[in-house]
Amino acid sequence: MNNFNSTGYNKTLLDWALLALRIFVGIGMLTHGFPKLMMLLSGKIEFMSFFGIGVKTSLILAVLAEVLCSLFVLMGLFTRFTVIPLIVTMLVAVFIVHGNDAFAKQEMALLYLFHYILIFVAGPGSISIDRMINRK
Secondary structure, three states, X not given: OOOOOOOOOOHHHHHHXXXXXXXXXXXXXXXXXXXHHHHHHHOOOOOOOOOOOOHHXXXXXHHHHHHHHHXXXXXXXXXXXXXXXXXXXXXXXXXXXXXXXXXXXXXXXXXXXXXXXXXXXXXXXXXXXXXHHHOO
């Protein structure tokens, strides 16, 4: 750490940063997914139909991504696989749900999108269930 301008990185700090990122985006997305889960369970569905698949199916897919996949990302379990539905969900949010809105309305979905892309590229880090499963 003698040179702040170095292009190297500390693996331990990166692993902790990836854990913090996974926890932050996992909990953050759960706050969006939980109300959708409650809507689905209540039967009073007020949601958009995406790609002509129907309102209920669209809501089910959003709940699976925002709740189930977020829990997996939080734990670091099947991480790269489970961020794919979240990336797709955020692309739908940016380009379809908020496609005609100002940037301020698209901003949150874009931030989540780029966090998920980072997690997909970097992986979950060593502090994850994936690491425990794949330990050699």
